[in-house]
Amino acid sequence: MxxxxxxxxxxxxxxxxxxxxxxxxxxxxxxxxxxxxxxxxxxxxxxxxxxxxxxxxxxxxxxxxxxxxxxxxELIAWLAQFIRPSGWEHRFDALETEVYRTRRERRSRDTGDDREESMA
CATH class of the missing domain: 1.10.10.10 (Winged helix-like DNA-binding domain superfamily/Winged helix DNA-binding domain)
Structure with missing residues (x-):
């Protein structure tokens, strides 16, 4: 480099x-x-x-x-550490976080429903 x-x-x-x-x-x-x-x-x-x-x-x-x-x-990769993400990149990161959170909630809700059915 x-x-x-x-x-x-x-x-x-x-x-x-x-x-x-x-x-x-x-x-x-x-x-x-x-x-x-x-x-x-x-x-x-x-x-x-x-x-x-x-x-x-x-x-x-x-x-x-x-x-x-x-x-x-290699130079581009090194320089990238000095570039702050644009507004869009922050929004995409937030969207990704929300998608993962929603999936987790659905999985835990679906798993919880299965437990209730098996107890009945």
Whole structure:
């Protein structure tokens, strides 16, 4: 997770990730979109590749970069602890609690009726 967090710490690398969200791009296509040198973009791509956030497909002489979203899983799970549930999530939790309470009451009522019948 530290490697992933370090990779996304740089704003250029975050922009590259957003660009790759829609599909694969060649290194040249990525570099065209930045006012920095191609070697600098290449270094950013290498960091993203080494962190596992992107993978490379070599086609002929071109390298195509694409997202590997699985690497975000651990970071997302860690970040989730800081997000408070929305109002809807609280309502769903309350609904779930009410459903379980109602089921419990029905079961105990049904079980109680069976006992009364067997005593009669």
């Amino acid at each position: 530290d490697e992933v967090a370090g990779a996304i710490a740089d704003p250029v690398r975050r922009q590259i990730l957003v660009m790759l969200r829609d599909g694969r791009l060649s290194a040249g296509e990525v570099a065209e979109r930045f006012p920095i040198s191609r070697p600098a973009v290449s270094r950013h791509l290498r960091v993203l590749r080494e962190s596992g956030l992107v993978r490379v497909e070599l086609i002929g002489r071109q390298r195509f970069y694409m997202l590997d979203p699985e690497q975000f899983t």
